[in-house]
Amino acid sequence: MPDNGEKKAEEVKTVGGAAVTMTLDEWNKKGEKLFGPDKKKWRFKCPCCGNVQMVKDFEPFAEMGAEPNDVTCNCIGRWTHPDNTINSGKCPCNYTSGGLFCFNKTIILHEDKKIPVFEFSEE
Ligand SMILES: [Zn+2]
Numbered sequence: 001m002p003d004n005g006e007k008k009a010e011e012v013k014t015v016g017g018a019a020v021t022m023t024l025d026e027w028n029k030k031g032e033k034l035f036g037p038d039k040k041k042w043r044f045k046c047p048c049c050g051n052v053q054m055v056k057d058f059e060p061f062a063e064m065g066a067e068p069n070d071v072t073c074n075c076i077g078r079w080t081h082p083d084n085t086i087n088s089g090k091c092p093c094n095y096t097s098g099g100l101f102c103f104n105k106t107i108i109l110h111e112d113k114k115i116p117v118f119e120f121s122e123e
Pocket of ligand 1: 076
């Protein structure tokens with residue numbers, strides 16, 4: 001499902017602790033268990049600022065290039081508050097897991113790819 005933020009395995013370097021690795025199937029099952037089958041209702045948490053976001057948060061920014069899959073790899077702040085750097089302490093921030101450093105704690109194994117995604121927000 002998430003194809004943004006895809007990287008070759010050797011490019012994935014997570015920062016700040018061990019990541020949880022799961023298959024795409026396991027990830028889908030976990031999401032469905034938490035939020036139901038409608039992925040638009042799944043909630044994800046930015047690993048930098050803690051912002052909780054859903055697909056619908058990105059829909060107003062479609063013309064600016066936002067896509068549904070961004071919910072798993074880009075903080076909404078990239079569109080709403082692009083000046084909020086990940087070190088600013090502000091929320092939402094402009095973090096992307098497609099950048100130099102990846103803080104994501106969940107890695108999906110899919111075919112021969114490792115896809116770092118935001119954690120589900122279980123709150
Ligand atoms: Zn953020």
